[in-house]
Amino acid sequence: MAKPKLGVVVIGRNEGNRLKACLASLSDITAIVYVDSGSHDGSLEYADAQGIDAIALTTERPFTAARARNAGIKHLMARHSDIEFIQTIDGDCTMAPDWLDIAAAKLLASSDISTVFGRLRERFPDRSIYNRICDEEWNAPIGEAESCGGIAMHRAATLAAAGGFNEALIAGEEPDLCLRLRRVGWSIVRIDADMGDHDANILRFGQWWRRTVRAGFAYAEHIWRHGAASLPSWKRQAARFVSWGIVLPAGTAALMLISAVLGWNPVWSMLPLLAYAGQFVRIWLRERRCFAYPARLAALAVVGKFAEALGALKFVGLAVMRRKAGLIEYK
Template structure:
């Protein structure tokens, strides 16, 4: 790391326990500015972070919690401590991979038009459940210039400040929304061919997976409302797909079965046919291809509920509440 370049770290978490300790231990010794934002933990997370040398920020829990607000609070504390050029955001259930900060920092220094560098995030325990394996595949996206990043990324401070950081009120999907504004301001987002973080999703039940998919639908809907106009068209295709497969098509089939003939229920076979189609083009190995195809199709239903919830809340002007899956 250049002596003239400063990097800080912002970690967010709540009741992460041992995972937070591993996260803190993974921060390179060369980074002295570490902020941990705690969102109402009832374990010893705050004390553990402080003992590890992090500056602890306790989020005001009288206001609705969002990860976006937590990250913004951590960033504000970070820059208040002095000059910093880059910030590594990381969730408390992740650990940084060795050399990630050096690799991503070198890239951002060499590419002044790049605001964000992210890399390969892997699931720590993919063997524990099908849902963990799905997460691992979800994060395996193409390298190169891209449209968005996730919650773990190295960001250029000046770019982050230029667009006023994350949108506080978003309960999910705040990272792609931030990237949409960065790209609109002529900044670039890059995914590097480098190992970045290990993540502990800890999803072991279909209930957790269902809530996570519900939250994704909510995020897609909000993203489309905020940036769905041309030329961005952010999340528009995703919302269209969700509403067709998760809402319009099943309603259409049920109406046909009631008004015309019960034989119309056979049209629901289109769903297993879609699973077969997606699995055959998966290219991920038989087991993973079939798992991914099945849950991609099934996921349209909780995602549709998330889309509907967002628009209902928007209609009645009711603030969104956090949708937690663990």
């Protein structure tokens, strides 16, 4: 396959050396564009100095990853009319050496597939438990998938037909796109190949908390927009964090109030909270043979339901007030 038929869209915001590593891993690609969302670390100037088409998004509309990817896709297709496949990648990732050829071959061989993605690995999984959790998240099952992440290869024609990514979404734009593609018969497939690595650089609890809040926000907005047609896995996850992060605490508070009014022993009203201890033990038992820090992972899994619930409530509040959300950044 001639290289110009394959293009790459890189997006970034203040990625610094991570962006340099990303662009270096794509040095043999001729059709490449970098889209910058308000960096002030010289990222745009660096990309331009490498001879890469570099686009700076303006500030009249909010920055989102979806907006940046759409801008890059549009620019790439305008510059290279024969583009067939487009790889999207974030500036905090690097591409595996053989991935682009492997992914393009899969799309050439399977005309019903719109999007392929592979194994994305966390670059420094041992630096923190949060990085380790990210590494596990990237390891999606091989085969047909509900959705992909932001690092994937797409058919240019299907991206155009679907209208690209939804620029109003501050997170969860990939599942939204994949849902629309699958509705009209296209497949999303995870193949058994290394795709690249990602540098989450989550070293503190506060960063992990904000990232998890953002996830809850994305789940809630996805279900708000698509209702019963939402991705099944996203509906299940939303049901879990609503149960653990909203219903159970609210129910316990209601029981405590009733106990106070009726003069009952308040200890009995707090018994439902033992469910959290049971959940902790269940996750610890499940992970203790395959995860380095099973107790910490179990604790984060329980606490994370509150962060996701907070994100969902944040979305609902903004939706009711008809206000737009700003980016929820964790770096």
